[in-house]
Amino acid sequence: MSESDGGSGYRERASRLGGGAVVWSRTLGAGPQRVLPDGCTDLIWIGGQLLVAGPDTRAHLAGGPAGTRAVGLRFAPGTGPSVLGPPACELRDQRVPLAALWPEAEVRRLRERASEGRVGRVLEAVALDRLRDAEPVDPVVGEVVAGLSGGRSVAEVARVVGLGARQLHRRSLVAFGYGPKTLGRVLRLNRALELARGGMPFAEVAAVAGYADQAHLAREVRGLAGVPLGGLLG
Template sequence: MYEERLARLPGALLWTRTDPLVPAAAPTRVLPDGCIDLIWVDGELMVAGPDTVAQLSPASPGRHYAGIRFRPGLGPEVFGVPAYELVNRRVPLAELWPAGRVRRLTGEVSAAHDRGHALERIAGDALAGREPDPLTRALAVDLRKGVSVADAAGAAGLSERQLLRRCRQAFGYGPKTLMRIIRFGRALDAARIGTPYATVAIENGYADQAHFARDVKALAGVSLRGLLTQEAG
């Protein structure tokens, strides 16, 4: 079972997941979304970096997860490392922060009644006294709107090469990859509520339905129909 709710921390979402009590259950397919997560699982704090393709998370009967997901660009400000170091990786928080500090925080989250709020406090403390980078926020907004790379660079006062470097630091990959992943997520949301696939493709900037289907297969690792069937089951 998966549930999510808005965090009080701007730009963050709290979520929980419990694996089904069924032996040999299918793994959970985690789709790329440009985000970085801080996750508590099995008494350990982990960081899930921004993905370029779907990741399969093996199921363990009854295993419980609690997480906080940071919008594209916010995670590096929380953890103090460039996003490109975390692409397609799952790393213990102790690899990024001092081990003693992580042991203390892990104990606090494990003992908390609401682990999501405990994770939120960790992120809030990490950001205390710091203002989010306005350039990163502006870039994320422009790229989500589908602004061209050249126009996004011009609006930020950067060359395209400088934009690429800033995007890799903030998001883990270049602007075109981030735009592709954002489009993928937006299109999937439309397909999930029953919008015809051809309409989804046209309204989200794909050349046609076949182009949309190829992109889903490349990013999710399964066909669009297969993905929606898995999610529904």
């Protein structure tokens, strides 16, 4: 889950998990915060509770009492299932209590540790512990993300990783929560936002990020984020 504009008091740092995982924190302001799809799954501590945010296919409006602090561990695309357990597609577009996925006793111990402070470190520690006993991350995950981020088509990515289209789709559902075509759209959106935030003109953003034209960029941003590109930057 990526903040559309940084959020109120938003901070993030690279996680000890590596591979692009980050620990983030923010303080809720007045009104909902728009969270954009990014192909990731998050483990979140908020209001003394633990929940999991699944991979989004569209913007999610997150809210709560103003002043509430939230801390999250955002797993790199495709790596969340190794820690959390279920296939990512079972969590798509959902926010679920961690107790729905893990034994209650384990969640209670984690909640007690988090309540003592240094929440980000606690979330990282439990994730690292679970990774030691988990099945390895699907080896094609990194190649799929790299290929789609680099502008390759789904067919090209399938050839590179040596999978048929159906196999790639099936394994993408488990790892990312949706098929490679949707993942490609999400990754391209985040690339476009990065470029636009750097001050690049929208027409140039469209060309560099791999859209057919500026109108295509505008349609995709509105479809995934729910608002125009200018609204996100504002």
